[in-house]
Amino acid sequence: MIAARRHFTPLQRVLHWLMAICVLAMLFIGVGMVSTIMPKYLTLVSIHKPLGIAILVLALIRLGVRLRYGAPALPADLPEPMKLAAHLSHVVLYALMIGMPLIGWAMLSAAGYPIVLFAGVHLPAIAPQSANLHALLWAAHFYLAFLFFALILMHAAAALFHALIRRDGVFEAMAPVPIRDAVSPAESTRRARA
Amino acid sequence: MLQPGRPPERSVVVSLFLIAVIVGAGAAAFAYTAGWFSPQRLTPDKLVDAFAPPTGPALGHRRNHAKGICFTGMFDANGAGTALSRAQVFSRGQYPVAGRFNFSTVNPNAPDATARVRGLGLRIATPDGQEWRSAMIDPPFFAVSTPRAFYGLLIASGSKDPNAMKNFAAAHPEIAAFGAWAHSAPWTGSYAEDRYNSLNSFVFVDGGGRESVVRWSLLPAAQPVAVPPEDLAKRGPDFLEQEIVKRVGTGPQRWTMAVTVANPGDSTADPSKAWPSDRRTIEVGTLVVQQIEAERDGPCRDINFDPTVLPDGMRTSDDPFPAARSAAYARSYARRTAEAADYPRTATGAKP
Numbered sequence A: 001m002i003a004a005r006r007h008f009t010p011l012q013r014v015l016h017w018l019m020a021i022c023v024l025a026m027l028f029i030g031v032g033m034v035s036t037i038m039p040k041y042l043t044l045v046s047i048h049k050p051l052g053i054a055i056l057v058l059a060l061i062r063l064g065v066r067l068r069y070g071a072p073a074l075p076a077d078l079p080e081p082m083k084l085a086a087h088l089s090h091v092v093l094y095a096l097m098i099g100m101p102l103i104g105w106a107m108l109s110a111a112g113y114p115i116v117l118f119a120g121v122h123l124p125a126i127a128p129q130s131a132n133l134h135a136l137l138w139a140a141h142f143y144l145a146f147l148f149f150a151l152i153l154m155h156a157a158a159a160l161f162h163a164l165i166r167r168d169g170v171f172e173a174m175a176p177v178p179i180r181d182a183v184s185p186a187e188s189t190r191r192a193r194a
Numbered sequence B: 001m002l003q004p005g006r007p008p009e010r011s012v013v014v015s016l017f018l019i020a021v022i023v024g025a026g027a028a029a030f031a032y033t034a035g036w037f038s039p040q041r042l043t044p045d046k047l048v049d050a051f052a053p054p055t056g057p058a059l060g061h062r063r064n065h066a067k068g069i070c071f072t073g074m075f076d077a078n079g080a081g082t083a084l085s086r087a088q089v090f091s092r093g094q095y096p097v098a099g100r101f102n103f104s105t106v107n108p109n110a111p112d113a114t115a116r117v118r119g120l121g122l123r124i125a126t127p128d129g130q131e132w133r134s135a136m137i138d139p140p141f142f143a144v145s146t147p148r149a150f151y152g153l154l155i156a157s158g159s160k161d162p163n164a165m166k167n168f169a170a171a172h173p174e175i176a177a178f179g180a181w182a183h184s185a186p187w188t189g190s191y192a193e194d195r196y197n198s199l200n201s202f203v204f205v206d207g208g209g210r211e212s213v214v215r216w217s218l219l220p221a222a223q224p225v226a227v228p229p230e231d232l233a234k235r236g237p238d239f240l241e242q243e244i245v246k247r248v249g250t251g252p253q254r255w256t257m258a259v260t261v262a263n264p265g266d267s268t269a270d271p272s273k274a275w276p277s278d279r280r281t282i283e284v285g286t287l288v289v290q291q292i293e294a295e296r297d298g299p300c301r302d303i304n305f306d307p308t309v310l311p312d313g314m315r316t317s318d319d320p321f322p323a324a325r326s327a328a329y330a331r332s333y334a335r336r337t338a339e340a341a342d343y344p345r346t347a348t349g350a351k352p
Helices: A010-033 A040-069 A080-110 A131-166 A170-174 A185-193 B009-034 B044-049 B147-157 B164-171 B175-184 B229-233 B239-250 B321-338
Strands: A115-118 A121-123 B067-077 B093-103 B118-125 B131-137 B202-205 B211-220 B253-261 B281-294 B314-316
Touching: A010 A040, A010 A131, A010 A170, A010 B009, A040 A080, A040 A115, A040 B321, A080 A115, A080 A131, A131 A170, A131 B009, A131 B321, B044 B147, B044 B321, B067 B118, B067 B239, B093 B239, B093 B281, B131 B211, B147 B164, B147 B321, B164 B175, B239 B253, B239 B281
Parallel strands: none
Antiparallel strands: A115 A121, B067 B093, B067 B281, B093 B118, B118 B131, B202 B211, B202 B314, B211 B253, B253 B281
């Protein structure tokens, strides 16, 4: 049995916080760019596309890392419904981190646009040109973005709930500080007996 | 180290309050960015909505320049454009083209005789996978100086207030020149006899990184023949489309692509200001229109002629219109692709 780890690995924590910044930036850029006709519209679009692909790549790496290293167990005294909600919400977050960039990429493909990330770097189309498909993907990308933001707000609220109210180590498991996975002798004896 | 067990009651309330504040601030920041607290912000939705007539937009169709017909052909570059831009489209060669003749209207069934402002949408594809898209119209300069003024024009011209247009013209005197053009410019009986202009300026970048601010035009090879608008009205509601089908049927129709370079000090950010005619102009190639197809099942239907889709060697300038057009066209495209059922394709062989 793996020794009771109470923190995500440093790599997982780096990926989490780096991607949190990237995903939040994407959501704000996305919702901002579709609300303006000023020249910054083009600037925001030109950031949105490559940042989306960067998130896709990071998310796939992160998924691999998660499958390899797993996650610290949730506290034993956490109610079952809360554990279920936590697991489900994380599955949905992964699905969105990987799905949203793919939907955006497919949406542009279905519209027949050349997909330019930045000077000289093009992506191939990953969907056939089709008005119906474009409409479907556009709606998915648009509405899922709002779902994504709502889920992030819930995720942040839950994290703060664990940190400030339950004070059960869950927040510390992902905290961006170099906490060594030290366990007090009493605690490790208790766990060995469990 | 960790403190097991719940903290005292008051601390819980404070913590809950803090969480609510943080979540609330996040949601508020998001809502602000989205424009939900800014009714003054001109959004792409508002701009596209402003085109709709009182009966509502023509579902399934472009929200402006709604009536049009597709063409295909090629762009025959003569190599002269490489002096200004490193884009592959200017290297000597022939590149496939898809495009659309159209005119400014929100009604896809408007009679062609009402077409004062005619347009040409163009997409040139190069072997390097890039595209040059442009949407040009035939006035020699634009009606207004800024996108916000254009929005004001749409609102004023759709307004029930009898003084709306007068007030608009007073606030935007540049429209007088456009009005004069609309009133006095000759009308032709054919898309093939019209000159189409980019109006917006763009920046060309050559192989050495040197930049030039340019506008371009398509000059018809066909000799324009002036026809009084009253006579055009007698030709039937779709005469422009019927004429171009017949004309291209007898042989390809050509336009010379002429690129004009601004002098320092020329107004590059205001498409309502034409540049003096003595500016350096380079003829970079010939547009050859070889085939016409109806829009319903045609190749131009699902193309968004977004003027900011540009190859390397071209980029946007300080002209604010291309960005506004890109944002608005994207909105129109999103709407009309979701309305395919309202503008059905014919059954045989058409892709959904």
